[in-house]
Amino acid sequence: MEKKYPEYKQLNLSQVADEMLEVWKREKTFEQSIETRKGKEPYVFYEGPPSANGLPGIHHVMARTIKDIFCRYKTIAGFQVKRKAGWDTHGLPVELGVEKELGITKEDIGKKISVQQYNDACRKAVMRYTDVWNDLTEKMGYWVDMDDPYITYENKYIESVWNILSELYKKDFLYKGYTIQPYSPKAGTGLSTHELNQPGTYRDVKDTTIIAQFRVIQNERSNRLFENTKNEVFFLAWTTTPWTLPSNTALTVGKNIQYAEVETINQYTRKPISVILASDLVAKYFNADMEGKSASEYNGKGGVPWKKADEFSGADLVNAQYEQLLPYTLPMDNPEEAFRVIAGDFVTTVDGTGIVHTAPTFGADDARVAKVAGVPPMLVEGEGGQGIPLVDLQGRFIDQMGDLAGKYVKNEYYDAGKTPDMSVDVEIAIRLKEENRAFKVEKYVHNYPHCWRTDKPILYYPLDSWFVKTTAAKSKLIENNKKINWKPKSTGEGRFGNWLENLQDWNLSRSRYWGIPIPIWSNEDGTERIIIGSVEELKAEIKKAVDAGVMDNDPFADFEVGNMSKANYDTIDLHKHIVDDIVLVSESGQPMRRESDLIDVWFDSGSMPYAQWHYPFENKEVFEQNYPADFIAEGVDQTRGWFFTLHAIATLAYDSIAYKNVISNGLVLDKNGHKMSKRLGNAADPFETLKKYGADATRWYMITNAQPWDNLKFDLEGIVEIQRKFFRALHNTYSFFALYANVDGFKFEEDYIEVASRPEIDRWILSKLNSLVKTVSSSFDNYEPTQAGRLIQDFVVNDLSNWWVRLCRKRFWRGDYSEDKIAAYQTIYECLKTVAVLSSPIAPFYSDKLYRDLNSITANDAESVHISLIPEVNESLMDGELESRMELAQRASSLVLALRKKQNIRVRQPLGKILIPVSDETFKSKMEKVTDVILNEVNVKEIEFIDPNNELLVKQIKPNFSKLGRAYGKQMKALATLINGLSQEQIKAIEFKGELEVELEGQLITLTPEDVEIGSKDVPGWLVASEANVTVALDITITDDLKFEGLGRELVNRIQNLRKDSGLEVTDRINVKVAKNDIVQNAINYNLNYIRTETLSDNLDLVEGTLIENGVGVELEEGIDTIIKIEKV
């Protein structure tokens, strides 16, 4: 049997996807799409590693669709696109999952369970959902090389990361320092912002707050403050955490804030005082009624008497010194620099006093401004000589704190039943009141973070951490950012740009267990240090240590330096539980232990450009070819995550950018615009969605509905619509083609018919098609997939399916296998194939199916659409003129159809004539070229173009705003009214004489045809409609001939219905009997050949109705009945 184009009953996208997956597997299509591009220019893509510890969600389908689109697009654009998968395997979520599973907490590690057991559990857990992920990857049609992924816990990966760290260290970009971090004393661990943002961690609590009085020391720096008062002068500063007051070393003011000096009395001691606070806040603390009253008038109620004594700017206050408020201890370093006023940009007058109590050991802002100003933190010398804060890691005051020593800073930290009546905060408040140092003490409700594990309030606590000195490379980072093409631009300039402008050093340390250990070993007092940049280096150091006797043996004895095999690397493990046992020896012969921290997991993923290739130990060439990336894409939430870490590491370690183009996509919300969450049950299941609607429709919907960087309101109804509109239109178009191509045996064997000699309609769609290739390509090139998808969709639905196919149907089912028919086949074939190629990045399954089906007979092209190349744009076929006149035809047709509707004249009833007024020759010649198209579509015999000065026409005029506006400006409104009111004669004068003088607000002005738009509104006696610049008038007279012809068409229609109802094939020939009567007889005789051709009837007999057995009664039009019978020949 002869081969045919496959025909389908209906479209099932999900089934198509399954089928194509099989084919791809069998033919190794993905591998081929890379293999066949060997030697071509590479297009480098980096995969941001997901964590297989969690299940994938619908947003992953979104993110990966975007990645996939550009990789596929660049492949069919001729590039070679390798894409290596990756897995992010470290980090807190993994640890938490394991702890939950094992029923343990962090404190149990090292006690109930060894670090090794813990890490083994993590290693197993982290790849828990790998299968699910691989399944999703496959089902959604995401092409990424999953056979050889990079995995961040592998020794080779870690070794590369160590190498980067050692590079940074050598460039002096690593340092150890204190930083204030959220810390949970009861859990004994620092918390990440991620942990702090868990729901329920911020709670309203009622705390004792104090406005403390810091006594100003009078000297040359502060004389200005004493000019207008005799009282003792105090700075007022508010705190919600009185326990930090002993650690105060500075007060911070805003340079541009105005401060007032107020003479008053202390409400607790009644002593006269002068206090300094922000002018804006005076009214908040001092009652207007008491202004200017004397101290004796104070009765303990209604506020204290007061009087403004002076005003200063913040700058005036800077550097003034004050007495230490609670002199338990002095800072160990530079105490002379402490206890003075400094400036900070974060100070506001929203609450407090406009002067901020600054304790650099317990506040991040505090630490920052203090460091800038050279104010020391309140650290005292600990046992090893190192600085320690006044509060220990359990949350208790240290021994040096006298009466406070050993007390917890928060009552919540005491074990149940042991809580003292008075909290430290209250004790301090009482003491300050007694010492005339408390201006105001009150309870205050505020929002404060709590540890989500212990439920206790957290502390901001200084922890020893390793930092990457990103601030040192700030300008370089900003400069490099300008080389990156961000989509959308605003994320790069705004969110990311601002982030870089306000850059802080990157805190690398995490006191965790499952992660990449910091490869730094130090001696006891931290004076000697070594950083390890490779296993080779480590082994060399171990050997020294063993030789020196600080270590017994080499745990990596089996490892063979220089052997890059997996087996060799499997003999070692670079995780904490192993490397912590390694003790190295310093140059002076002291033992050195590893710094106990792990590094931030973000550093893991930011190292992937290098570590995925085990660079620089292996694959140097591969790395160089694949760096930097041409393209990456992830969610906006990665702006400060992966996007930043890639950028920072590239800039710091290699002075380069890591990626050239980046798309940061928005979130996938539910259909009401709410965040999806499993808890709320509004999260869409990706597998269910893909199964039910198919990956193609899901992908197409996600991409075309909203720009990738806008949030997507994910609505399943939307996918259904995409299926119905786009895929079904495309599929129907193909089915239509396949049906007739099979009948006629079209195999694209004939010579290519020159486009120039094809009919107007074909040249039109091919012009549109070439424009499409061009615009879609440039959309993809500009990383605008939404635009690309919408363009394709418009073309398929509007141009190809609803216009070209509609107008060309007859060409397929009628007549011989003529030149015209072949042209039609070649045209539609080319359109379909090109659409398949263009849409393949977005809808990889259906497009390949379509492409293969088209190829199944002609077999003249690449095996898969994903290996094919985008057809070259043939500029010579693009004809704007042609496209615009087809628009005119569409408009004219639509007008005629509207007129028919108005008169209830069905389209099958032919009509005689339409009139179209043509104002100029170009318009006329455009119209003439599409006359056939219009006549065909609207079933009218003839178009007559009439002169615009034809008396029949009633003119319509509109001002040309953009032209006149520029010339007449203010008078535009009056002019518009005037023009709209012009008479028919005046309009014609403009049109034919070329000008008209009118009076505008007492002034004579001349209107020319360019100043206005003139159209025809009406042709008296005709049915007229107009839209934009097209007007049509329809002659609705139905002559006898037209009537018979119309009936003939009705008859054809009825016969066709019967054919269809009888289940005949489109190619079956038939014999027809029709019951005789006068009108029907005329109609048939008049149209005999036409009817027979259309219906494929060998015989068409008129017989007496009584002679027809089993005929079917039909009504041709109202009052005209007959009986028809058809038989297959």
Next chain:
RNA sequence: ACAGCUGUAGCUCAGUUGGCAGAGCGCUCCCCUGAUAAGGGAGAGGUCACUGGUUCGAUGCCAGUCAGCUGUACCA
């Protein structure tokens, strides 16, 4: 609180170097019926979030406000 994005028809979204606002879906009515779980026509439906400014003219430009979302921060 700060920053970014968004705000156009009932819904999802286009649009405009500034010139009386569009599509699809949905809704109402009708037509068509060899693409048929399609197709065509007509209709209803808008203060282009709000306020002020620039302009002859603002949905568009400028300033501010409000709302939604996201991120960062939560600090005295």
